[in-house]
Structure formats: C-alpha cells, structure tokens
Amino acid sequence: MDTPNRHLADTLRNLRRQRQWSLDAAAARTGVSKAMLGQIERGESSPTVATLWKIAGGFETSLSSLLVPTPPACSEPEVRRAADLRRSPAEGEMLVAPLFPFDERLGFEVFELTLPAGYVRRSAPHEPGVTEHVLVVAGCMAVCIGDRWHALAPSEAIRFAADQPHGYRNDGDSPAVFHNLIHYPRQWGRAD
Amino acid sequence: MDTPNRHLADTLRNLRRQRQWSLDAAAARTGVSKAMLGQIERGESSPTVATLWKIAGGFETSLSSLLVPTPPACSEPEVRRAADLRRSPAEGEMLVAPLFPFDERLGFEVFELTLPAGYVRRSAPHEPGVTEHVLVVAGCMAVCIGDRWHALAPSEAIRFAADQPHGYRNDGDSPAVFHNLIHYPRQWGRAD
DNA sequence: ATCAGTCGTGCGCTAAAACGCACAAGGGCC
DNA sequence: GGCCCTTGTGCGTTTTAGCGCACGACTGAT
Numbered sequence: 001m002d003t004p005n006r007h008l009a010d011t012l013r014n015l016r017r018q019r020q021w022s023l024d025a026a027a028a029r030t031g032v033s034k035a036m037l038g039q040i041e042r043g044e045s046s047p048t049v050a051t052l053w054k055i056a057g058g059f060e061t062s063l064s065s066l067l068v069p070t071p072p073a074c075s076e077p078e079v080r081r082a083a084d085l086r087r088s089p090a091e092g093e094m095l096v097a098p099l100f101p102f103d104e105r106l107g108f109e110v111f112e113l114t115l116p117a118g119y120v121r122r123s124a125p126h127e128p129g130v131t132e133h134v135l136v137v138a139g140c141m142a143v144c145i146g147d148r149w150h151a152l153a154p155s156e157a158i159r160f161a162a163d164q165p166h167g168y169r170n171d172g173d174s175p176a177v178f179h180n181l182i183h184y185p186r187q188w189g190r191a192d
Numbered sequence: 193m194d195t196p197n198r199h200l201a202d203t204l205r206n207l208r209r210q211r212q213w214s215l216d217a218a219a220a221r222t223g224v225s226k227a228m229l230g231q232i233e234r235g236e237s238s239p240t241v242a243t244l245w246k247i248a249g250g251f252e253t254s255l256s257s258l259l260v261p262t263p264p265a266c267s268e269p270e271v272r273r274a275a276d277l278r279r280s281p282a283e284g285e286m287l288v289a290p291l292f293p294f295d296e297r298l299g300f301e302v303f304e305l306t307l308p309a310g311y312v313r314r315s316a317p318h319e320p321g322v323t324e325h326v327l328v329v330a331g332c333m334a335v336c337i338g339d340r341w342h343a344l345a346p347s348e349a350i351r352f353a354a355d356q357p358h359g360y361r362n363d364g365d366s367p368a369v370f371h372n373l374i375h376y377p378r379q380w381g382r383a384d
Numbered sequence: 385a386t387c388a389g390t391c392g393t394g395c396g397c398t399a400a401a402a403c404g405c406a407c408a409a410g411g412g413c414c
Numbered sequence: 415g416g417c418c419c420t421t422g423t424g425c426g427t428t429t430t431a432g433c434g435c436a437c438g439a440c441t442g443a444t
Contacts, residue, residue, distance in 0.1 A: 003245070004241050004245050004255065005242060008241065020195040022387055022388085023387070023388065023389090024387075024388095025420085032424080032436080032437090033436060033437045033438075034387095034388085034389095034437095035389085035390085035391095035436075035437065035439095036436050036437070037437085038289040038388070038389065038390095039389095039436085041407075042389090045434080045435060046240040046241045046434085047240065047241055047396075047435075047436090048238040048239065048240050048241075048396085048434080048435075048436090049196050049197055049200065049238045049239055049241070049244065049259070050196075050197060050238040051435085051436075052196075052241060053195070053196050062254070062260075063196065063256070063259050063260060064256045064259070064260065064378075067241070067256070067259075068254075068255060071329065072233075077337050077342065077350055077351065077352035077353075078350065078351040078352070079342055079344075079348070079350045080349040080350070081348055092212070097347070099327060099349045100325065100349065100351055101276055106323060106375050107298075107299060108298075108300070108302075108400085110325070110327070110349070110373070111416075112237075112327075112347060130299060131297075133292065133302070135291060135302070135304075135371055137329045138329075139332075145269050145275070147342075148327075150269065150271055150306070152271075155304060155369075156269075156271070156272055156273055156290045157272040157292065157302070158269055158270065158271045158272070159268035159292055161269075161271065172227050177347075179327055179371055181302070181334055183298050186254075186256075188377065192289070212423075214425060214426085215425070215426065216424085216425080216426095219399095224398085224399090225398065225399045225400070225430095226399095226402080226425095226426080226427095227398075227399065227401095227426095227427080227428080228397080228398055228399070230426065230427065230428095231397085231398090231427095234427090237397060238396085238397080239397075239398090239399090239400085240397070240434085240435075241399085243398075278424095331405080385435105385436085385444105386428105386443105386444090387441090387442105387443090387444085388443085388444105389440105389441085389442085390439100390440080390441075390442095391438105391439085391440070391441090392438095392439090392440100393436100393438090393439105394435105394436090394444105395434105395435085395436080395437100396433105396434090396435075396436090396438085397418100397432105397434075397435075398430085398431105398432090398433080398434090399430100399431090399432090399433100400427085400429105400430090400431090401428105401429085401430080401431105402425090402427105402429070402430090403426105403427080403428070403429080404424085404425105404426090404427075404428090405424105405425085405427095405430090406423105406426105407422105407423090407424090407425100408422090408425100408432085409416085409420105409421085409422080409425105410415105410420090410421080410422095411418105411419090411420080411421100411424085412418090412420100413416105413417085413419105414416090414417085414419105
C-alpha cells in the first residue's frame with residue numbers, strides 16, 4: 001500500500017511549485033539532494049523519517065501535512081433548526097439536543113443539554129485525552145470534576161479533562177441549559 | 193536532528209509493551225520484521241514512510257501519533273467567571289467576551305458575543321480552512337455567509353466555512369447573545 | 385544558463401535466519 | 415526433600431544478504 005507516498009508526492013510537488021522553487025533551491029533549503037526530491041515527487045521513492053523531517057523543516061511545514069491529506073473544510077453551511085433539536089425526553093429527565101455531531105476534521109461534537117430543576121447526573125470517565133467544555137446558557141448549575149463541585153452562573157464556562165468521573169447538577173428552580181462541547185484527541189492518518 | 197526518530201522509538205516501544213505484544217506478534221500484525229521493529233524501538237533505524245505506514249496499520253494507530261508528541265490534555269479545570277468576561281464595550285457596540293482563548297491542543301477558541309438590538313456587523317474572511325460556529329443563546333439574529341442571510345432563533349446553531357466574507361445581525365428588539373466557536377486547521381509536527 | 389530527469393555508487397534500511405539469554409519444566413541422583 | 419544438569423520455549427538482539435534510498439555527477443531539453 002503506497003497511499004501515503006502518493007499523497008506525499010503530490011503535496012510535495014504542489015508545495016514546491018507553489019513557492020516557485022526549483023529542485024536545486026528546494027535541495028539547498030532542505031539539505032536533501034535534488035535527485036531524491038525528484039524521485040519522491042514522482043512517487044518513486046519512500047523517504048525515511050529522517051529525510052522527511054529535513055524536508056518538512058526546509059519547507060517550514062508540518063510532518064503531518066506531508067503524510068495525511070488535510071481534510072477539506074465544510075463548504076456548505078450546516079444549520080441546526082429547533083425542529084431538529086427537540087429530542088423527546090422522559091419527563092423529569094435530562095434533554096439532550098445534538099447541535100453538531102462529531103466531525104473527524106474538527107475533532108469535537110457539541111450538544112445542548114437541559115437539566116430539570118434539581119436534576120443531578122454523574123457521568124463515567126471518557127477516553128484519556130478527552131476535554132469537555134460546559135458553557136452555561138441559562139440557569140444556575142454546578143459541574144463536578146473528580147470530587148469537587150464548581151458552581152456556574154449563566155455566561156460562565158468551565159473546561160476540564162473528562163477522563164475522570166464527572167457530573168452535572170441543576171441548583172436552581174428553573175431548568176438549566178448549557179452547551180456541552182466535547183473534544184476528542186485527534187487520530188490522523190489511520191492506516192485502515 | 194533525530195527528534196522524530198527518538199519519539200518514534202519511545203512511543204513504539206510503549207505502545208507494544210502496553211498491548212503486551214512480543215516483537216514476533218508485532219511483526220505478524222504489521223508485516224514488518226521483528227528485527228526492524230527492534231532497531232526502530234532502539235532508535236537505531238529511521239524507517240521509511242512505507243514501513244511506518246505498515247506499522248501504524250498493524251498497531252491501528254495514526255501516522256501522526258508515531259511522529260509528533262501528542263500534547264497532553266489540560267489537567268486543571270479552567271473556569272471562566274462572569275467577572276473575567278465583561279469586556280467594557282463602547283455603548284451600542286458589540287460586546288466580545290472571550291470564554292476560552294485559542295488552544296494549540298484543541299485547535300479552536302470560543303467567544304460569547306452580544307449584539308445590541310439592530311446591530312449589524314460584517315467580518316473579513318479568515319484564513320482558508322477556518323470553520324466558524326454560531327450557537328444562539330438568546331435573541332433573534334441572522335448570520336450572513338457569502339451573500340445569503342440565515343435567520344436563527346435561540347437554541348439554533350449554524351456551522352460554516354469562515355474563509356469568506358460573513359457577518360452577524362440582530363433582528364430583534366433585545367440584545368442577541370451567541371457563542372462563537374472558531375476552529376483553525378491544525379498544524380502538527382512543525383520541524384523548526 | 386537553468387531546470388528536470390537519469391546514471392552510477394555507497395550507505396542504510398529491511399527481512400530471514402542464527403544467536404544469546406532468561407526462565408520454567410522436567411529427570412536423574414544423592 | 416534438595417541439588418544439578420539438561421531440554422525446551424519464548425523473547426530480544428545480532429548477523430548476513432540484498433534491495434532501495436540517497437547523493438553527486440552527468441545528460442538533455444527549453
């Protein structure tokens with residue numbers, strides 16, 4: 001399988017053309033011979049990590065951008081209407097409205113959560129490296145991280161590592177609403 | 193400079209140990225000889241992209257994770273209190289409260305924006321690949337993407353490519369509040 | 385003259401096999 | 415029982431051989 005070599009070939013050639021560098025110029029900047037660069041650009045050679053590192057350095061770019069295709073940003077605007085959001089909750093239960101599902105390119109997902117008055121929820125830890133954000137929209141609530149509760153008012157927010165037990169609690173008399181933004185550590189360039 | 197090889201060596205050995213695989217087992221799964229794997233783990237060899245691809249495949253992980261150190265997630269919870277948020281706006285001006293500044297590890301930043309009644313703002317395009325999210329907290333507003341306006345009510349949201357002219361408008365009589373989440377394309381493994 | 389591609393050579397990556405090491409299971413003996 | 419030696423097995427390392435990466439020099443084309 002030479003998928004990464006193919007992509008490497010294309011991006012490297014595009015990068016060089018884009019900057020109007022000759023093979024010699026690129027060789028001078030990267031410290032890699034022009035012959036090697038030419039072969040890589042044509043997909044005839046699979047460079048070692050060491051030379052790839054020199055190339056990335058000379059081009060002042062990242063290793064990853066040379067190896068894995070940078071996913072194109074979403075072109076069409078995506079709107080979430082109220083009609084899409086209202087998930088039927090059991091009475092007295094938490095209401096979960098997915099605003100934006102997980103997107104590989106962005107690395108996170110966003111929910112709108114509504115907690116009935118007095119509601120308490122504890123969540124199991126997520127995978128290691130997961131970061132959760134709570135942005136209070138309305139109501140008075142508290143977030144539990146580990147064993148400490150953090151009280152939050154509207155317009156306040158908290159960010160915490162979610163790979164530990166955590167929970168939410170509504171301290172007020174009216175429903176509490178908050179945006180829940182969960183970020184997962186990126187896994188780029190999966191091989192299968 | 194052998195920084196990536198050093199990191200590759202450590203992470204590869206850790207990964208294998210963590211899964212309790214012998215070199216033979218790893219060789220069977222990756223299709224790379226155990227001798228090669230041993231040398232790479234010991235930092236004695238700089239593998240080619242092709243073999244690195246096979247290794248990533250066998251370990252069911254990403255190329256990037258083998259090459260660049262995965263930044264640790266934030267360990268201490270970060271709270272944004274109301275006191276931190278209130279930026280003094282000129283009267284009749286837009287109020288910008290930074291909730292979470294840009295974080296290299298997460299790739300985005302979050303603001304809370306408040307638009308006075310009738311306020312209209314146009315923004316210049318961001319860099320290519322930037323994705324913007326508008327999550328309406330209160331009020332009736334509209335978002336302009338390119339030349340089209342999208343009306344939004346509370347609890348509604350929109351995601352769009354921000355590398356084009358865009359703008360916000362408050363359609364109601366009361367201030368409109370929304371969370372603004374801006375994602376920047378990641379650049380991993382810079383060589384310098 | 386400049387740029388891209390090719391040729392020949394050496395070194396390094398890569399795989400298969402052989403090696404050394406540690407540990408556990410037995411087997412014979414006192 | 416305790417003891418020593420052997421055998422076997424699994425693991426990581428080292429060796430051997432060759433294929434391919436990587437470079438400098440050359441050629442051709444515009």
